[in-house]
Every structure is written in C-alpha cells, then in structure tokens.
Amino acid sequence: MFPFGTDALGYDTGMKILEGAKFTLLSVLVIAFLRILFSFVLAIPLAFFVPDRIRRILDQLLSSFYFIPLTIIAVFLLTPVLWEQLRMPGWEEYFIYTFNQRIWLEVFILTILVIPLLGSTIGxxxxxxxxEDFIVGAHILGASKWRIFIKHVIPHLLPKLVIVWCQQCVQLLIIFMHLGYFKLFFGGTDVDYNPLIPDPPVSLSNEWSGLIGDYYNLITVNPSIALGPIIMFGIAIYAFQLIGEGFQHHLQTRHYKRTNRNRVLEKQILGSKTKSSFDFVHKRGA
Amino acid sequence: MKIIKKLLMQLILTIVSIILISGLPELIMNKNVSMYFNKIKDVCRDIFQMNQMTYFNQGKPRLFLDDIWSPYIYSLSILFGALLIAFCMAQLLTWVTLMLPMFIRGAIKNLLTFLESLPDLLVFALVQMGIVLIYKKTGVLVSNVASMGAEERIYIVPIVCLMILPFVYFYKMMILLAEEELSKQYVEMSLAKGMRRIYVLVVHVTRNTSEGIFHFSKSVLWFMISNLLLVEIIFNIHGITHYMYSDFRPEMLAACLILLVIPFFLLYALFEWVIVHFTKRGEWV
Structure with a gap:
C-alpha cells in the first residue's frame, strides 16, 4: 500500500514526497533562472566594453573562486537564517527573519555565491x-552595437544559456540535498528546544531537502524511507541532464529533416562535430 | 616571474574572499555593518596569529595548531588519494573505451550520463548499505563503515565514496574531449601514415586534451571539497572539516578553509607552470 513506507509519525512518505515536489522544483527553477539572469547582465559590459587583456586578467583572478567550496559556505551562511533560535529568558523559540524574508535571503545567497564564476563564464x-567573422562583417557594414547584440549575438547565445541553465539546476539540486542533510530546510527549520524529549527538526513545508534531513537517520530502520527523497533528487537531476543533452543534440542537428538518408548524415555530424560553414540562426524554423 | 606574480595575486584574493565571506553571518544575524567589520578585524587577527588561536573542544578551549595537524594530513590524504585514483582509473578506461566500436561507446556514454546524475548522498548510502549487506551474507567485513573516534583511521571507505563521482565526471569529460580530438586532421594523417591507433591515442590525443582536463579538474575539486564535509560527518571521521563543523565560528571556518586551500593551490600552480613552460602556449592557458 505504501511503496515508500511510512515515517515515525505515521505519514505516508510517498505522499509527503509528492507534496514537497512543487516547492523544491519551483525554487530550483527560479534560483537557476535568477543566477543566469544576473550573470548575463553582468557579462554584457564585460564582453562589450572591457578590453581582452583586462578580461583575461579578471578571469584568472576569478578562478580563485574555484577553491571556495560552495556547500560549506552555503551551510555556514544559511545556518543563522534558517535555524530556529532560542531566546533564553522565557524559552521562546524565534526566527531572526520572517518566513518571506527567510526565503528571499536564501534565494539571494544561493544566487550571489556563483555569480562571479558564472558571469565570467558567460562573458x-x-x-x-x-x-566570429559574421560579427566583423556586420560591424563593417555599419551595424550599431545594439543591433549586433540583438540580431547576431542573442540568437547564438540563448541556446547556450539554456544548457548552462540546466547545469545550474543540477548544481542547485545537489546543494539543496546537502543543505537538507545538514538540516537546513528551504524556508526554515523548526527546532524543538524541549529539554526532555525534543522532536527532531522538522521541515515547514515537506520539501525534499527537508525530507532528506528528517529521514536520513532512518536508514538503519528501513532503507527505502531514507532513500525515497534522495532517489527523487536523483530522478530530477537525471531529468535536467537529459534536457540539457537533448537540447544540445537538437542544436547540432536541427536543420536536417529526419529521413533515413539524413539519419546517416546526422550521425556523421555528431561524430565529427564539425559545424556547417554558414547559416542564419534566427531564420531557422526550429 | 610574471606567472609567480599572478599566482600570488590569486592566492591573496582567495584568502581575502574567504575572510570576507566568513564575517557574513554576523551581518545576517545583527543587520549591522559596523559589527561585520569588527568581526572581520577579529578574523584577520586570528589568521595572522594562528599559533595562538584557540578553538572549543567539548567545551574547553584548546590551541588550534596543536590539534589540527594530524586530522589535516588525514583529510588531505583522503582527498588526494581519491583525486589521484579517480583520475588514473578514468584515464586508463578512456583509452580502453576509445578502442571499442562506436555503438558500445554510445552505450557507455549513455550509462555515464545516468551515473553522473546519481546524487552523492545516494552513493554514500549505497556504499554503507553494500558493506553491511556483504557482512551479513558472508561475514567478511570489508572495512569499518564508521570510525569509532579520533584515534581510529579508516581510509578505504571514504576514498571509495569520494572517488566514485569524480571518476565518472573525469571519464565522461575525457571521452568527449578525446572524441573531439580524434576527429581532427592530424589524427587521420598519423593513422594514414600507419601509426597504431593506440599509439596516436596515448601519445598525441592525451597530450592535447590534457590542458582541457586540467581546467576541468578544478571544478571537480570544488565539488570534492564540499563532499569531504559530508563524508567526514556521515562516517564520523575526525578530519579537518569535522573540526570545522563542530565549532562553526567565523575564525574557525576561515582558518580551516585557508589550510585546506593552500596545498591544492600550490599543486595547481605547479601544474600550470609545467603546462606554460613545456607547451609554450602561455597566452591560452
């Protein structure tokens, strides 16, 4: 009856996972979108107005961010935001921020942490x-920077951004999972400071990272309870990866109709990865 | 000379950004900018006088540097071991894979996409459960699933846990890069000259892809340091991140991260120097 089992309080784990899916997936989509948006805005002046030499130096400096592990920093910064505190006189449990503020702060922190690296990548x-040659051509024919940006750069850039977006979604899912293991749940962790028999920290909205934190220690009781939310994360990650890969495949083969003869051609293209010499991106049907 | 200056800049920037980040919780908790700067001053003082820094162990303050060296070396050996094993295995398997016919390669790539998306927590949990299962069925304890205290050292399980996903990442990246390289004309030329495929693969293609792999390995390392924290807590290993997590103050975080970053930074500086020096392609590195 209950494929994922039931938890300590008797709730059906499968239903809880279903209920939490919307929070986790929506927040991942939104945060990944915000990351791309802000990095993109940052990258435009970087690519257009900054000379090559300075950009290369900036790039090398930013590569120092590769050595700052994201999960550790995220756990460190989000603990005061998401963990319920205890005010000593009167045993009053409280959060420093309201629910909305907590969510916005978490979104903000998770966004801002990757913007330097992502911005330089997009740049x-x-x-x-x-x-590319066609940009030089357009420039010589007298196109303004704005026109080059809208007509020539955007059509080439957007598909790549979709792929980057998929990668960011995967990365975010992994971070949410780690945060969940450290019992920092999206929207706040309800901690019970009862000195006698404290309830375990509870997620406020049943979202998946909360379920991981709640259930991981039950792995000794019944593995399927603990593994359920984690497997859901796995499925979501796999889905995002397939989206990214399928999109890439589509980009490489989109101007060939799928007939038997062309399928051979398609294989050759994928095998050799050579681009066709020239075509208008924004006039293609697909 | 120029490259040394650049690397020094990078190192200083890394340390500065770690210190700046470590003060942030103060800002978040008190919403007060001047307290944030005070905290950063404190952290800086502690970092520069690390030999006097104290931390709290079971409620008692102890000298930081007295206690940290042995767990530090332990953590580093786990990280380096995992990175090295993952890299070598991936390289060997890449050579084998590229000798196989096309359709098997396609299947392997699909499988790798699937493996790539395994969440790391799932991998850790499966390793734990696998060891218990083997023990139940055969009575052979492959390795302890958790270390019992600060004295006991386990190596196999954490290294296996840490290396599985980086191995998959390296493997996939190497196959993709090598296939791209194989479609270039010099490969055709050397094959036409009668060189063996394996020779071209091992000598030329590997050398030409090494630079891309080197840059890719930075992001793998980024991922591995985060995972180290999880592994050390799940398996109760008393390494450096365990100390860091048990006393999660800004000073502690800054000191531990800086200690953890420096060896890898030096290693990468060395590699980069080698690449610049021997390929004479400094501008593109």
Missing amino acids: NILALILK
Whole structure:
C-alpha cells in the first residue's frame, strides 16, 4: 500500500514526497533562472566594453573562486537564517527573519555565491561569439552595437544559456540535498528546544531537502524511507541532464529533416562535430 | 616571474574572499555593518596569529595548531588519494573505451550520463548499505563503515565514496574531449601514415586534451571539497572539516578553509607552470 513506507509519525512518505515536489522544483527553477539572469547582465559590459587583456586578467583572478567550496559556505551562511533560535529568558523559540524574508535571503545567497564564476563564464561565451567573422562583417557594414547584440549575438547565445541553465539546476539540486542533510530546510527549520524529549527538526513545508534531513537517520530502520527523497533528487537531476543533452543534440542537428538518408548524415555530424560553414540562426524554423 | 606574480595575486584574493565571506553571518544575524567589520578585524587577527588561536573542544578551549595537524594530513590524504585514483582509473578506461566500436561507446556514454546524475548522498548510502549487506551474507567485513573516534583511521571507505563521482565526471569529460580530438586532421594523417591507433591515442590525443582536463579538474575539486564535509560527518571521521563543523565560528571556518586551500593551490600552480613552460602556449592557458 505504501511503496515508500511510512515515517515515525505515521505519514505516508510517498505522499509527503509528492507534496514537497512543487516547492523544491519551483525554487530550483527560479534560483537557476535568477543566477543566469544576473550573470548575463553582468557579462554584457564585460564582453562589450572591457578590453581582452583586462578580461583575461579578471578571469584568472576569478578562478580563485574555484577553491571556495560552495556547500560549506552555503551551510555556514544559511545556518543563522534558517535555524530556529532560542531566546533564553522565557524559552521562546524565534526566527531572526520572517518566513518571506527567510526565503528571499536564501534565494539571494544561493544566487550571489556563483555569480562571479558564472558571469565570467558567460562573458567568455559572449566574447567568443563577438570574435566570429559574421560579427566583423556586420560591424563593417555599419551595424550599431545594439543591433549586433540583438540580431547576431542573442540568437547564438540563448541556446547556450539554456544548457548552462540546466547545469545550474543540477548544481542547485545537489546543494539543496546537502543543505537538507545538514538540516537546513528551504524556508526554515523548526527546532524543538524541549529539554526532555525534543522532536527532531522538522521541515515547514515537506520539501525534499527537508525530507532528506528528517529521514536520513532512518536508514538503519528501513532503507527505502531514507532513500525515497534522495532517489527523487536523483530522478530530477537525471531529468535536467537529459534536457540539457537533448537540447544540445537538437542544436547540432536541427536543420536536417529526419529521413533515413539524413539519419546517416546526422550521425556523421555528431561524430565529427564539425559545424556547417554558414547559416542564419534566427531564420531557422526550429 | 610574471606567472609567480599572478599566482600570488590569486592566492591573496582567495584568502581575502574567504575572510570576507566568513564575517557574513554576523551581518545576517545583527543587520549591522559596523559589527561585520569588527568581526572581520577579529578574523584577520586570528589568521595572522594562528599559533595562538584557540578553538572549543567539548567545551574547553584548546590551541588550534596543536590539534589540527594530524586530522589535516588525514583529510588531505583522503582527498588526494581519491583525486589521484579517480583520475588514473578514468584515464586508463578512456583509452580502453576509445578502442571499442562506436555503438558500445554510445552505450557507455549513455550509462555515464545516468551515473553522473546519481546524487552523492545516494552513493554514500549505497556504499554503507553494500558493506553491511556483504557482512551479513558472508561475514567478511570489508572495512569499518564508521570510525569509532579520533584515534581510529579508516581510509578505504571514504576514498571509495569520494572517488566514485569524480571518476565518472573525469571519464565522461575525457571521452568527449578525446572524441573531439580524434576527429581532427592530424589524427587521420598519423593513422594514414600507419601509426597504431593506440599509439596516436596515448601519445598525441592525451597530450592535447590534457590542458582541457586540467581546467576541468578544478571544478571537480570544488565539488570534492564540499563532499569531504559530508563524508567526514556521515562516517564520523575526525578530519579537518569535522573540526570545522563542530565549532562553526567565523575564525574557525576561515582558518580551516585557508589550510585546506593552500596545498591544492600550490599543486595547481605547479601544474600550470609545467603546462606554460613545456607547451609554450602561455597566452591560452
């Protein structure tokens, strides 16, 4: 009857997972979108107005961010935001921020942490596009920077951003999972400071990272209870990865109709990864 | 000379950003900017006088540097071991894979996409359960699933846990890069000259992809340091991040992260120097 089992309080774990899915997935989509948006805004001046030499130096400096582990920093910064505190006189439990503030702060922190790296990555993609021959041609024909940006850069950039977005979603899911293991749940952790028999920290909204934190220690009782939410995370990650890969595949083969003869051609293209020499991106049907 | 200056800049920037980040909880908790700067001053003082820094162990203050060296070395050996094993295995298997026919390669790539999306917690849980299962069925304890205290050291389980996902990442990346490289003309040329495929693969293609792999390995390392924290807590290993998590103050975080970052930074500086020096392609590195 209960494929994922029931938890200590008798709730059906499968139903809880279903209920929590919307919070986790929506927040992941939104945060990944915000990350891309802000990095993109940051990357535009970086690619258009900053000379190559300075950008390369900036790039190398930013690569120092590779050595700051994201999970540790996220756990460290979010603990005061999400963990319920105890005010000593009167044993009053309280959060420093209200529910909405907590959510916005978490979104903000998770966004801002990757913007330096992501911004420079997108900036480099942009700069590579700007070096293509057709941009030089458009420039010589008298196109303004704005027109080059809208007509020539955006159509090439957007598909790449979709792929980056998928990667960011995967990364965010992993971070949520880690945060869940450290019992920092999206929207706040309800901690019971009862000195006698404290209830375990409870997630306020049943979202998945909360379920991981609640259930991981039950792995000794019945593995399926603990593994349920984790497997859900796995499925979500796999889905995002397939979206990214399928999209990439589509980009490489989109201007060939699927007939038997072309399928052979398609394989050759995928095998050799050579681009066709020239075509208008924004006039393609797909 | 120029490269040394650049690396020094990077190192200083890393340390500064770690210190700046470590003060942030003060800002979040008190919503007061001046307290944030005070905290940063405190952290800086502690970092510069690390030999006098104290931390709390079971409620008692103890000298930080007295206690940290042995868990530090332990954590580093786990990390380095995992990274090295993952890299070598991936490289060997890549060579084997690229000798196989196309359709098997396609299947392997699909499998790798699937493995890549395994969440790390699931991997840890499965390793734990697997060891228990083997013990139940055969009575052979492959390794302890958790260390009992600060004295006991387990190596196999944490290294296996840490290396599985990086191995998959490396493997996939190497196959993709090598396939791209194999479609270039010099490969065709050397094959036409009669060189063996394995020779071209091992000598030329590997050398040409090494730079891309080197840059990719940075992000793998980024991922591994985060995982180290999880592994040390799940398996109750008393390594450096365990100390850090048990006393989660800004000073402690800054000191531990800086200690953890420096060896990898030096290693990468060395590799980068080697690449610049021997390939003479400094601008593109």
